Amino acid sequence: MAVTPGTPATPGTPRVLRAMNDRAALDLLVAHGPLTRTRIGELTGLSKPTTSQILGRLEAAGLVRTTGSQTGRPGPNALLYEIDPGAAHVAALSADPTGITAVVADITGAERGRSRIEADAVSEDVRHRTAQLVAEAVDGALAEAGLGHGDLTATVIGTPGAIDPGTGQLRYAPHLPGWHSRTLRDDLAQVLGTPVSIENDVNLAALAEQYEGTAQDHDDFVLAYVDEGVGAAIVLGGVLLRGATGGAGEIGYMPLPGAPLARGGSGAVARSDGGGGGLQSLVAAAAIRELAGGVKDLGDALGAPGVLDEVARRLATGLAAVVAVVDPELVVLSGQVARVGGDALRERVEEQLTGLALPRPQLRISDLAGDPILTGALRTALTQARDSVFDTSDA
Numbered sequence: 001m002a003v004t005p006g007t008p009a010t011p012g013t014p015r016v017l018r019a020m021n022d023r024a025a026l027d028l029l030v031a032h033g034p035l036t037r038t039r040i041g042e043l044t045g046l047s048k049p050t051t052s053q054i055l056g057r058l059e060a061a062g063l064v065r066t067t068g069s070q071t072g073r074p075g076p077n078a079l080l081y082e083i084d085p086g087a088a089h090v091a092a093l094s095a096d097p098t099g100i101t102a103v104v105a106d107i108t109g110a111e112r113g114r115s116r117i118e119a120d121a122v123s124e125d126v127r128h129r130t131a132q133l134v135a136e137a138v139d140g141a142l143a144e145a146g147l148g149h150g151d152l153t154a155t156v157i158g159t160p161g162a163i164d165p166g167t168g169q170l171r172y173a174p175h176l177p178g179w180h181s182r183t184l185r186d187d188l189a190q191v192l193g194t195p196v197s198i199e200n201d202v203n204l205a206a207l208a209e210q211y212e213g214t215a216q217d218h219d220d221f222v223l224a225y226v227d228e229g230v231g232a233a234i235v236l237g238g239v240l241l242r243g244a245t246g247g248a249g250e251i252g253y254m255p256l257p258g259a260p261l262a263r264g265g266s267g268a269v270a271r272s273d274g275g276g277g278g279l280q281s282l283v284a285a286a287a288i289r290e291l292a293g294g295v296k297d298l299g300d301a302l303g304a305p306g307v308l309d310e311v312a313r314r315l316a317t318g319l320a321a322v323v324a325v326v327d328p329e330l331v332v333l334s335g336q337v338a339r340v341g342g343d344a345l346r347e348r349v350e351e352q353l354t355g356l357a358l359p360r361p362q363l364r365i366s367d368l369a370g371d372p373i374l375t376g377a378l379r380t381a382l383t384q385a386r387d388s389v390f391d392t393s394d395a
Contacts, residue, residue: 018057019393021046025054026063026083026390030108034067034080055081061392063087083108088153088389089145091138091192092377094201095159102137103374104145104152107389109382112147115140130184131191138192152194154384156377158201160229162246170198197380201225202249203240204376205366206233209332211379213368218330222322222361224251226315227335230280234326252280254318279318283311285337298340311337312345316352323357334366 024044029035035043041051058064065084085106093102099118105111117137119129134157142148161170163185170184188196206223209215215223219238225231230252234241241248255261260277281287285298288311292301302308319331333346342365350363368375 015393018054019391021050021054022058022392023390025051025058026386029064029081029083030386034082036070036078036080038078040081057392063390063392085110088385089147089151090378090381090385091141091152091155091194092374092381093134093137093155093157094371094373094377095133095157097160100133100137100157101371101374102134102141103378104138104141104147105378105382107153107382107385109378113141113144115144131187134188135191149193152192153388154197154381155188155192155194156197156199156204156381156384157188158199158204158373158377160201160231162200162203162242162250163198164245164247165242166245195384197384199377199380200231200233200246200249201373202231203233203242204380205334205372206235206240206332206376207379208368208372208375209334209366210235210238212375213366213372214332214364215330218328220326220328221330221332222249222319222326222328223332223334223366224315224319224322224338225335226283226285226333226337228285230284230335232322234322234328236326236328251278251318251322252284253278254321256282256314256317258282258314279314282314283318283337288337298336302337302341302345308341308344309348311341312348313352315345316349316356319349320353320356323353323359323361327359328361330362330364332364332366334368334372338365 021044025040028040028043037048037051037055040055041048044051046054055064059066062084064081066079067082068080070078070080085108088107089104089112090107091102091104093100097119099116101116102114103111104113115137117133117140119133138155142151159170163170185196185198202223202225205225206215209221209223215221215235219235221235223233223235225233232249232251234249243249255277256279259279259281288298288307289295289301291310292304292307295301295304302311323331333349338345346363346365353363354360366372
């Protein structure tokens, strides 16, 4: 059946089958690195002529390139093919109350540039503050990479709070002034000249754990992020749970014995200093420092007499409520409190959970290097970019 220009391709048509084979080859090159034509054919089950046609199309489209040849085997050396790094670039950003960090990477995921802009380095005019902050951070990373805005295919920003899918507004993050406009995504897309996605920071950290961290082999897990703020991400059946308003997992506001309620209606927020009520007021970094009598260093605070045991008890009480409802096979502890507390904290929380929660999930400390929020934002941006540039159905 012929497909006229502008008509959506019908499943099973030659054009669709070619696009599916192209994508299969591209995904293999992303996952395994340089491969020979023969190896791609073996992994896809396609014939040598078909594989050659695929590689010819992808090379002509600027999506793959040759990178030397395979040696040390009988017969002629076989050409190796890899994803062309210049096929597309993405930006990943992590926003916090003190500033924003931006990373620019090529389509293979290799970092090409990085920049950090502090909040006090920009205008205090709230109406322009956010766009200026984001633009300066991205511009700095692009400059280091030797690229411009036109080279970006996708941009993902991780922030505390969550974008309400119904209103488009950022909720649960009053400590980020200038981030609450209904047109925030459109404003940022205009400034950067590329589509922009805004994601909850803890959700992105969970995606990083799912992609390359301790949750790789688990479809049902909870990431508890305990830092200056507290939040959680819930993954069930391999799918991130977002909730009706994007606020699933906001356990920082969970009422617990000894913690005042976080008040203020649907937009109520536990403050970034650990106050404001809920679980966050008991286990966030500021609460731990206060528990230790005002000790500034978090490691010293957790090492003060009785503090680690009390923090573990409080954290286990909060996690027990989540475990009882969700029944995950794994709970991952992340954030600076988990990182500094380490296995000593994990062991105490695990002991407390044994007496509190009926299900018995595994409990692990995140072992991801670097910023998990940036890692998750980068992986999300790469997925978006690859879905766009790897689609050859219109070629």
